[in-house]
Amino acid sequence: MINVKDLLTILKKNNINFFTGVPDSVLSQLSAHLDNNKSIENIITGNEGSAVALAVGHFLAKKKIPCVYMQNSGLGNAINPLASITHPKVYSIPLLLIIGWRGSPFRAKDEPQHEIKGKITKDLLKLLNIKSCVLRNLNDLKKLQKLIKYSEANNRPVCCLIERKTLLPINKTKNKDLNLKGIQRSYAIETLLNLVNSRTRIISTTGYTSRELNQIRIKKKFSKSRDFYMVGGMGHASLVALGYAKKKNNQTICLDGDGSLFMHLGALQTIGNIGSKNFKHILFNNGIHESVGGQKIKSDKINFKSMCLALGYKNYFYCDSKNSLKYTLRKFILSSGPSFLNIKIKRGYIKNLSRPNNFQKIKKNFIR
Ligand SMILES: Cc1ncc(C[n+]2csc(CCOP(=O)(O)OP(=O)(O)O)c2C)c(N)n1
Structure with missing residues (x-):
């Protein structure tokens, strides 16, 4: 080591x-x-x-x-x-x-x-x-x-x-500006799953978002999984979702992270240009790359509303409290897309997270 x-x-x-x-x-x-x-x-x-x-x-x-x-x-x-x-x-x-x-x-x-x-x-x-x-x-x-x-x-x-495991672990110094305000990602995912119908398709980004969505589906026995987990291809979840939404009538929801969104930000321009009514984009905005250690993204000054609307999204929503999450999600789901929902997420993830596996089955279920 x-x-x-x-x-x-x-x-x-x-x-x-x-x-x-x-x-x-x-x-x-x-x-x-x-x-x-x-x-x-x-x-x-x-x-x-x-x-x-x-x-x-x-x-x-x-x-x-x-x-x-x-x-x-x-x-x-x-x-x-x-x-x-x-x-x-x-x-x-x-x-x-x-x-x-x-x-x-x-x-x-x-x-x-x-x-x-x-x-x-x-x-x-x-x-x-x-x-x-x-x-x-x-x-x-x-x-x-x-x-x-x-x-x-x-x-x-x-x-x-x-x-892996070459660099010696170090004592984590306590970071004073830990983002502890906002909603837990797993709570937001579960609330969403409770609101959408079984025809809704969800395409989720790389890292904890896909892993939590998959785990919540399995543990809470939500109706049979129809998700597509982007276990790789970080930053491409939104255009996979757009490609699907353009050819189908099902409500199609992309779950994105801010690190992933910035990796291929140009996707937003394509969505703004050709995005369809059934395309919905949720940003889990935690200001960090949480899945790989919590490195900062420095996105707190970005005006996502102006950016999305300027690029052609039809609707923008924001939510930073548990109290208004259900209400905002309902409005977002009923809106005519392409719509963007920016959810302020706090640090933290489900412990002992499993990983999606059996990709062929996931694909078949999604297509079916
Ligand atoms: C092309 C590529 N670069 C880097 C990674 C490593 N990686 C996996 S998840 C992740 C962080 C994703 O950050 P974000 O989208 O903000 O989601 P969060 O982890 O905060 O939930 C990174 C950098 C990767 N999988 N692929």
Whole structure:
């Protein structure tokens, strides 16, 4: 195992003090250190491709190697700028990628969607001409040191892969501005399920939202599940919902998170343009990436109402209290879409959460 402090010491020695990326549970200890270290700049971007872009700009300004961190799922989002901007045959820009390697073939079994990406992660890096090392113990930090020197000398992106349970757990410092106001996500989900009819289809985003929806369905025995859980493809739930809603009459509800919404915010423009009456979009707005450690999103100043209406949504609703949730949800369900409901969610999730599995069955049930 590796103490994240040792990793950061190597990076500091090599003058790497600019970090950008999308958080990942495998790297949550890294995120925690970055947030607590005032001498380090850390910017969380909407998606991983944007982080590479920000890092490129930083290099152009400072001529110093930036660090871009992500989960290997996010490598998909980053491939475009890595292949067509930073690649040695294009601009040849040095940067250090730190990638959380879910589904590594050398570790215990992971979720199916992670196993697939895990198997091809190294090959993807090879295809991109990016040299990589795997960090498992202190000795491996020497390999990282060499790679950074190589990146500097040859102006090339390099990568270090970190598997699950490699970074030593750290004591969580108490965060003073924990968002404890708002509604519990699980309560909001249960209230919604009590209000919708059995023909309603729900498409839910990656992480705790899908896991809680699935668990509540099973435990509370709501009518047979007709949900589509986006266990991967973070940020794409709303357009899956739109694609369905356009061709069916069923009420179609997307359950989104703010991290997911910002990952592919352009989807809102498509929804505003072609969204149908039966399309409903719920944002579980907690201001954090709760599913991967609670890293901040800094969305509290955003005027979602102006944004959604400007982009063409027909209705906007907001709710931040349990007392008005049922009433607001009813109005939202009866409204003519595309409609957006922004629900202020507080931190917290169901303990011992299970995960949706048997994806073929989920798909069949949804289609039926
Ligand atoms: C492309 C991609 N990048 C990163 C991740 C890791 N990831 C899974 S859930 C999640 C956080 C989602 O945040 P949000 O939508 O706000 O929902 P919350 O976790 O707060 O419920 C992240 C970053 C991923 N699955 N896919």
